[in-house]
Amino acid sequence: MRPYFEKMDPFGKELKKGELKRTESNIKEIKDAEEVIEEAVEKIKHIGLPTEKINSRGQMTVWQRLEYLVDEGTWCPLHSLYNPLDNEEGSTNVVDGIGKISGKWAIIIGFDNKLMAGAWMPGQSENILRITDLSKRLNLPLVWIVNCSGAKLPEQEKFYANRRGAGTPFFRHAELEQMGIPILAGIYGTNPAGGGYQSISPTILFAHKNCNIAVGGAGIVSGMAPQGGFDLEMAESLIEKAKTHKAKPPGSVKTHYDSTGFFRYVYEEEKEVLDGLKDYMKDMPAYNPKFFRVAEPKAPAYPDDDIMRLLPIEPKRTYNFDQILARLVDGGEHSEFRPDYGPEVYTGICKIDGFLVACIANRQGYLGKGYPEYADYPGIGGKLYRQGLIKMNEFITLCGRDRLPIIWFQDTSGIDVGDIAEKAELLGLGQSQIYSIQQTDVPMMLVVLRKGSAAAHYVMGGPTANRHNAFTLGTVATEIYVMHGETAAVASYARRLVKEKEAGNPLDPVIDNMNALAEKYHEKSRPLFCAKHGLVDEIVNLKNLRKYMVAFTGGAYQNPKSICPQHQMILPRIIKG
Amino acid sequence: MGEEVLAPMAGKIIKMNVEVGSEVEEDEEIIIIEAMKMETPIYAPCDGKVTKILKKEGDEIEEDDQIAIIE
Numbered sequence: 159m160r161p162y163f164e165k166m167d168p169f170g171k172e173l174k175k176g177e178l179k180r181t182e183s184n185i186k187e188i189k190d191a192e193e194v195i196e197e198a199v200e201k202i203k204h205i206g207l208p209t210e211k212i213n214s215r216g217q218m219t220v221w222q223r224l225e226y227l228v229d230e231g232t233w234c235p236l237h238s239l240y241n242p243l244d245n246e247e248g249s250t251n252v253v254d255g256i257g258k259i260s261g262k263w264a265i266i267i268g269f270d271n272k273l274m275a276g277a278w279m280p281g282q283s284e285n286i287l288r289i290t291d292l293s294k295r296l297n298l299p300l301v302w303i304v305n306c307s308g309a310k311l312p313e314q315e316k317f318y319a320n321r322r323g324a325g326t327p328f329f330r331h332a333e334l335e336q337m338g339i340p341i342l343a344g345i346y347g348t349n350p351a352g353g354g355y356q357s358i359s360p361t362i363l364f365a366h367k368n369c370n371i372a373v374g375g376a377g378i379v380s381g382m383a384p385q386g387g388f389d390l391e392m393a394e395s396l397i398e399k400a401k402t403h404k405a406k407p408p409g410s411v412k413t414h415y416d417s418t419g420f421f422r423y424v425y426e427e428e429k430e431v432l433d434g435l436k437d438y439m440k441d442m443p444a445y446n447p448k449f450f451r452v453a454e455p456k457a458p459a460y461p462d463d464d465i466m467r468l469l470p471i472e473p474k475r476t477y478n479f480d481q482i483l484a485r486l487v488d489g490g491e492h493s494e495f496r497p498d499y500g501p502e503v504y505t506g507i508c509k510i511d512g513f514l515v516a517c518i519a520n521r522q523g524y525l526g527k528g529y530p531e532y533a534d535y536p537g538i539g540g541k542l543y544r545q546g547l548i549k550m551n552e553f554i555t556l557c558g559r560d561r562l563p564i565i566w567f568q569d570t571s572g573i574d575v576g577d578i579a580e581k582a583e584l585l586g587l588g589q590s591q592i593y594s595i596q597q598t599d600v601p602m603m604l605v606v607l608r609k610g611s612a613a614a615h616y617v618m619g620g621p622t623a624n625r626h627n628a629f630t631l632g633t634v635a636t637e638i639y640v641m642h643g644e645t646a647a648v649a650s651y652a653r654r655l656v657k658e659k660e661a662g663n664p665l666d667p668v669i670d671n672m673n674a675l676a677e678k679y680h681e682k683s684r685p686l687f688c689a690k691h692g693l694v695d696e697i698v699n700l701k702n703l704r705k706y707m708v709a710f711t712g713g714a715y716q717n718p719k720s721i722c723p724q725h726q727m728i729l730p731r732i733i734k735g
Numbered sequence: 736m737g738e739e740v741l742a743p744m745a746g747k748i749i750k751m752n753v754e755v756g757s758e759v760e761e762d763e764e765i766i767i768i769e770a771m772k773m774e775t776p777i778y779a780p781c782d783g784k785v786t787k788i789l790k791k792e793g794d795e796i797e798e799d800d801q802i803a804i805i806e
Contacts, residue, residue, distance in 0.1 A: 176763030176779055474774040523775055524744040527798065536744060538771040571772075 170484020350375025459490025643679025
């Protein structure tokens with residue numbers, strides 16, 4: 159199949175002088191907005207105790223542990239700003255992402271030992287769910303850096319129980335193990351109760367000499383049966399008991415290495431624990447990349463800085479998506495599927511780091527005379543019409559058959575609406591696409607370049623509507639909402655305006671409400687909101703998009719559960735004709 | 736004879752970035768049209784000088800209407 163993939167069709171073109179000139183202000187706006195995100199992420203890194211304080215205790219911080227553990231240049235953080243239950247600390251108290259360890263891709267997560275010694279916090283189990291799902295979706299090992307003091311007790315009602323609560327990671331670890339996905343855990347510090355199960359549930363345990371893991375910690379062991387309240391005498395008694403147990407917390411290395419043998423290894427130094435993880439990662443099941451590569455990896459054909467010029471931060475501005483894609487994929491090469499059909503959507507196969515991936519995206523701008531063919535009104539990119547939906551359904555189905563991972567790029571205002579669109583079957587075709595995606599069972603990654611809106615956000619690989627979305631990225635131009643705020647205000651208040659008008663009442667209060675609703679939509683669709691609430695898994699600088707695409711693609715091909723021999727792929731032949 | 740700048744679609748001119756006599760470079764944004772809630776820029780088709788402008792901001796235009804000429 160070398161003739162198909164070694165040199166695919168070149169696309170994209172160099173930016174001309176005029177284009178460089180007119181995009182200067184966009185670059186500045188993008189950079190300024192990215193700086194705001196970077197500052198927010200940086201702030202999270204500094205919550206809790208200072209690094210020096212942790213280091214003075216002879217411990218490394220989670221950030222230092224990650225830096226030592228992960229292969230240089232491969233770390234792609236996720237959920238940096240995720241904080242769905244609005245913890246005052248600004249974090250769910252775990253740090254996670256995808257990166258390579260000893261040359262193999264892994265999903266990596268660690269407790270932030272600077273904050274409450276890595277306690278369970280509200281929203282954390284949802285964060286961990288995203289990570290165990292990611293491990294499952296990409297069939298990649300999960301590597302834990304455990305250092306978990308147990309539940310943040312004053313807020314336990316927010317996370318302890320419930321179907322997706324703090325105990326579910328243990329079940330999910332069991333589920334991953336059932337599927338043959340190994341979980342490695344480097345264990346540090348005191349890990350009682352939840353921290354104990356967090357430590358015991360992985361597959362192989364690498365312990366630091368000072369760590370302990372236990373069903374209950376010193377606090378619980380020294381506790382007493384409830385007696386209807388506390389008084390001074392009881393407080394004094396508690397002090398005595400707590401002192402005793404503080405000196406000897408349960409579940410030390412002596413117990414769980416010498417006696418139970420739960421710890422497979424014990425290490426003197428903090429770094430040696432991480433060396434142990436690195437050593438095991440060398441032996442993780444993984445194909446040599448050459449097994450699946452279709453060509454030698456190539457850099458994109460044009461500078462990645464250009465993307466900051468090509469993606470207008472102003473949401474109403476149209477742009478050329480193909481120009482952006484040419485700056486993300488190997489060599490600026492692709493094979494486009496049905497270029498003459500469904501012009502509002504790009505579908506094509508490209509290479510990332512020498513691996514084949516499928517890309518699907520909204521195109522922008524006027525779609526030309528006579529399109530959509532079923533209507534007497536003009537079509538505009540970002541919207542989905544009949545042909546685009548049929549084309550995507552076909553393409554997705556063929557990707558499933560050829561086992562091609564899919565990267566989606568969304569900038570969509572929705573599916574065409576109205577009775578004409580209904581007659582054109584768009585409702586049915588949208589749901590067909592959900593079905594087509596579900597049928598594929600191939601890993602998918604989504605980038606919400608700008609708008610993710612209406613049902614189109616679901617049907618174009620959104621995390622909401624399928625099990626195959628590994629992760630979703632946003633950019634500083636991302637906005638996600640059911641519809642634009644002004645459209646929502648019209649939908650909510652148009653009838654009220656009529657009523658007030660007919661009653662002879664002033665319209666100002668209704669207009670104020672409409673403006674307030676539109677403003678609320680704006681605030682609650684912006685990148686920081688999307689990241690905090692998990693509408694995206696990370697806001698990524700435009701220059702870093704390819705890095706995540708490389709991680710996703712490399713991860714998807716590291717140990718796939720299902721493969722299609724290159725010479726038996728049908729999609730490239732259909733494209734060739 | 737100069738190069739014509741034609742409207743790619745029906746809409747309304749919301750911004751005219753050039754005037755007669757403006758020097759432009761190929762692919763420089765010279766006009767913005769609004770249609771279907773989106774802003775569509777029109778780029779200079781070549782390097783040159785704007786010698787004629789036939790429409791103004793606020794004008795409704797039809798597809799293929801001549802908007803300007805660059806020489």
